Amino acid sequence: MSNTEAAIHAHAGALVEASPYAIPSRKLTMWLFIISDAITFGALLFGYGYLRAASSDWPTPFKLTPSILNVMIMTVVLITSSLTMLGAVDSAKLGDKPKTARFLWSTILLGVVFAGLHIREWIGLMDEGVRLFQNPWGSPLFGATFFSITGLHLLHVISGVVAIVVISRGFSRGRLTAGHVETVGLYWHFVDLVWMFVVPIVYLLNISR
Amino acid sequence: MAASGASKNVIARYLPVYFVLLGISALEVFIAYQHFATGSLLAILLGLAVCGGALAVMYFMHLAQESRSLFLTLIPATIFVLLMMNMIWSDSFRLLHMRPFAR
Numbered sequence: 001m002s003n004t005e006a007a008i009h010a011h012a013g014a015l016v017e018a019s020p021y022a023i024p025s026r027k028l029t030m031w032l033f034i035i036s037d038a039i040t041f042g043a044l045l046f047g048y049g050y051l052r053a054a055s056s057d058w059p060t061p062f063k064l065t066p067s068i069l070n071v072m073i074m075t076v077v078l079i080t081s082s083l084t085m086l087g088a089v090d091s092a093k094l095g096d097k098p099k100t101a102r103f104l105w106s107t108i109l110l111g112v113v114f115a116g117l118h119i120r121e122w123i124g125l126m127d128e129g130v131r132l133f134q135n136p137w138g139s140p141l142f143g144a145t146f147f148s149i150t151g152l153h154l155l156h157v158i159s160g161v162v163a164i165v166v167i168s169r170g171f172s173r174g175r176l177t178a179g180h181v182e183t184v185g186l187y188w189h190f191v192d193l194v195w196m197f198v199v200p201i202v203y204l205l206n207i208s209r
Numbered sequence: 210m211a212a213s214g215a216s217k218n219v220i221a222r223y224l225p226v227y228f229v230l231l232g233i234s235a236l237e238v239f240i241a242y243q244h245f246a247t248g249s250l251l252a253i254l255l256g257l258a259v260c261g262g263a264l265a266v267m268y269f270m271h272l273a274q275e276s277r278s279l280f281l282t283l284i285p286a287t288i289f290v291l292l293m294m295n296m297i298w299s300d301s302f303r304l305l306h307m308r309p310f311a312r
Contacts, residue, residue: 021276021279021282022276031283035286042290046294050297050298050300054301072234080227086220086269189269192265193265196233196261196265197258199237200241201251204238
């Protein structure tokens with residue numbers, strides 16, 4: 001390297017500002033996305049609460065079987081997928097590609113199982129006559145709020161599964177790094193976090209007695 | 210082998226958090242079937258959900274291991290925005306009873 005090139009490199013290095021939070025920019029970006037998404041889900045859940053509190057005939061259709069039991073299984077599946085994702089992130093940081101792939105594909109499988117159970121729950125409710133703006137029991141807005149909130153969460157799960165497939169293939173082929181696995185892991189844990197609020201507010205407050 | 214052992218360790222390290230999260234979920238279902246008033250039930254379930262969410266953020270998402278400045282930038286702002294959304298409730302209850310606003 002010539003003296004001129006060395007001087008240019010040194011100058012460019014001096015211009016690069018250190019990360020304010022001591023984390024890579026992609027991770028910070030994911031955190032900012034997660035915060036904005038948390039507020040989106042917060043707004044949806046508050047909107048749901050507004051409508052529920054303002055309606056005297058809000059339906060309480062969820063029976064222990066199949067709905068609540070199904071939701072409990074979905075919760076176990078999603079929390080377990082967070083655990084396998086932790087294993088994937090750790091293995092990726094250690095550079096163990098086969099183990100990372102196994103953990104990531106376990107997470108994908110659990111995500112697909114969750115989505116399947118979710119769709120089964122929807123089909124069960126639709127068989128009972130629940131539609132976006134009508135249902136056999138009471139306030140017609142029940143379906144709109146239920147399908148909006150759980151649908152947005154399901155969309156996040158499906159997006160997460162697709163993202164993990166892409167990251168898994170990229171990491172196995174050496175195109176992506178452990179940082180990418182960690183970033184998609186953050187997203188996946190967030191999906192798990194949202195579900196922890198959806199279950200009590202949307203399902204458990206509306207159980208059939 | 211070293212990598213494999215370390216991965217097993219991370220699973221073992223987070224198993225207590227995993228079981229606490231499962232326990233919180235089971236407790237929520239149990240409480241939902243007790244005969245609480247809706248307001249009390251909502252408060253209890255939300256409290257448990259916040260505990261579970263905090264565990265997930267701090268340990269699964271590793272926010273506890275990040276710099277304090279990241280925590281202080283993200284969490285108070287989020288809580289502030291979510292708390293500000295609570296101003297809708299009085300209107301919601303007014304709608305339920307169809308009471309006009311006081312003049």
